[in-house]
Amino acid sequence: MAPETPIRDRDFAAIFQRHITKEWSRKKAPNGAKQAWKVAKTRPKNATERIFCEAGFQAWLSYFLTELDLRTHYVGRTDDQADIEAVHRLPIPSRVAIANELAKTVPHPTFAAAVTKIRSQIERQTPSSTPMPSVEEPEPEVDLDPPRSPDNLRSATNGEQPATVTDEQHLGNATGIELVFPTYLCTAIRTTEMGASVTMTFPYDQGGGIHCLMSLAILPNKLEFIAMKLFGLHLETDGDMRYALVGRSRLRPNTDLSVQGASWAALLELLGETTSIALARSPLREYELKTQSSQYTSCVSLIWTGDARQDGILSLNLGFREGVAIKEKLYAPWNINSTVNLV
Numbered sequence: 001m002a003p004e005t006p007i008r009d010r011d012f013a014a015i016f017q018r019h020i021t022k023e024w025s026r027k028k029a030p031n032g033a034k035q036a037w038k039v040a041k042t043r044p045k046n047a048t049e050r051i052f053c054e055a056g057f058q059a060w061l062s063y064f065l066t067e068l069d070l071r072t073h074y075v076g077r078t079d080d081q082a083d084i085e086a087v088h089r090l091p092i093p094s095r096v097a098i099a100n101e102l103a104k105t106v107p108h109p110t111f112a113a114a115v116t117k118i119r120s121q122i123e124r125q126t127p128s129s130t131p132m133p134s135v136e137e138p139e140p141e142v143d144l145d146p147p148r149s150p151d152n153l154r155s156a157t158n159g160e161q162p163a164t165v166t167d168e169q170h171l172g173n174a175t176g177i178e179l180v181f182p183t184y185l186c187t188a189i190r191t192t193e194m195g196a197s198v199t200m201t202f203p204y205d206q207g208g209g210i211h212c213l214m215s216l217a218i219l220p221n222k223l224e225f226i227a228m229k230l231f232g233l234h235l236e237t238d239g240d241m242r243y244a245l246v247g248r249s250r251l252r253p254n255t256d257l258s259v260q261g262a263s264w265a266a267l268l269e270l271l272g273e274t275t276s277i278a279l280a281r282s283p284l285r286e287y288e289l290k291t292q293s294s295q296y297t298s299c300v301s302l303i304w305t306g307d308a309r310q311d312g313i314l315s316l317n318l319g320f321r322e323g324v325a326i327k328e329k330l331y332a333p334w335n336i337n338s339t340v341n342l343v
Contacts, residue, residue: 010101012083012086012087012090012094012098013098013101013102013105015066015080015083015084015087016059016062016063016066016098016102017062017101017102017105018066019061019062019065019066019111020058020062020102020105020107020108020111021105021106021107021108021111022108022111023108023110023111024108024110024111024113024114026114029114029117029118029121030064030065030068032068033061033064033118033122034121034122036049036064037053037057037060037064037122040052040053040060041053046092048063048087048088048095049063049064051092051095051096051099052095052099052102054099055096055099055100055102055103056103057115057118057119058102058103058105058107058112058115059099059100059102059103061115061118062102063099063102066080066084067084070084070172071171071172071173071199072172072199072215073197073199073215073216073217073311073313074313075255075256075303075305075310075313076310077217077311078190078309078310078311171199171200171201171327171330171331172195172197172198172199173192173194173195173196173197173198173331174195174196174197174198174330174331175195175196175330175331176329176330176331177189177191177196177198177330179329179330180272180274180275180326180329180330181271181272181275182269182270182271182272184270185216185270185271185272187222188218188219188222188225188226189216189217189218189219190217190218190219190311197216197217197311198214198215198216198217198330199214199215200212200213200214200215200323200326200327200330200331201213202320202323202324202327210282210284210317211282211283211318211319211320211323212278212282212317212318212319212320212322212323212324213315213316213317213318214275214315214316214318214323214326215313215314215315215316216313216314216315216316217311217312217313218302218311218312218313218314219311220237220242220308220309220310220311220312223235223242223304223311223312224236224237226270226302226312226314227259227302227304227312229263229266229269229270230262230263230266230267230270230300230302231259231260231261231262231263231302232263233259233302235304236250237308238308239308240307240308240309241306241307241308242304242305242306242307242308243306244257252306253304253305253306254306255305256303256304256305257303257304257305258301258302258303259301259302259304260298260300260301261296261297261298262296262297262299262300263295263296264294264295264296264297265295267279267297267300271316274326274329275316275318275326277322278316278318278319278322278323278325278326279297279299279300279316279317279318279319280319281318281319281321281322282299282317282318282319283319284297284298284299284317285297285299285317299316299317299318300314300315300316300317301314301315302314302315303315
């Protein structure tokens with residue numbers, strides 16, 4: 001009988017198990033999976049990704065997806081990042097126990113099907129006699145759905161296709177925020193040794209008119225000022241709890257809340273000229289200017305929680321070409337996971 005996994009290690013394993021036990025909702029294999037799997041197999045035996053790789057593809061994929069999540073912004077990300085960093089510091093036997101726990105976890109049927117399909121695709125593309133390609137080599141997509149006609153990325157204003165996207169591009173850990181944002185906003189964005197917590201996705205939602213979504217993790221002690229500046233929302237902190245003042249009442253959400261309707265004048269001041277121009281070129285903003293007041297916009301939203309220790313998430317709906325120009329300033333070449341081609 002295999003030894004039982006210690007309680008502490010089971011708690012850490014639960015972070016990764018979320019991907020295994022929930023329904024698989026992706027339409028494509030996660031970008032970078034093929035190369036990451038190959039690299040993991042060549043890492044030293046004490047490296048975390050190698051340990052998960054040795055436990056099997058299911059264990060490794062859950063690890064890879066969890067690390068991929070940390071490149072995005074979501075409620076609870078700060079806690080998850082701290083836990084993942086703690087996993088990397090665990091002794092080898094503990095990490096082996098976690099990986100084995102994941103390997104024996106009963107998966108959701110859709111996750112199990114995705115694991116089989118992705119692994120089969122990777123193995124077909126990587127015969128043993130083929131030398132390992134360079135990191136820059138593009139990866140073919142693994143379609144997890146039946147074939148379908150690709151959606152066209154179209155402008156909401158004139159129906160023209162502004163760009164051809166070869167793959168969804170997701171970027172994280174910006175290194176050039178001072179080239180894009182004013183000083184105050186730079187100090188408000190969470191920054192680690194890997195870079196600033198700014199993500200961009202191209203295209204975020206072709207059908208819905210979001211050609212480029214940028215998200216910024218806002219530090220808890222900067223959140224109140226930004227909420228008031230952009231949205232006129234009065235947030236107040238009491239210990240570890242955060243409230244919104246609504247008339248004579250205090251509102252504290254049990255989950256996250258999203259607020260929209262930012263002042264355009266305040267956006268110009270807080271975000272700077274470059275980002276404001278990119279906002280103005282989004283299909284949604286162009287539609288707003290035709291149909292309603294120009295003083296406020298729904299192109300900017302702020303997500304916050306009742307936990308005063310959590311970051312806020314400021315999301316911006318940008319025009320495609322302007323978003324690409326900002327991307328070139330924000331991200332060093334080695335942070336870019338795929339290519340966006342403009343016609």
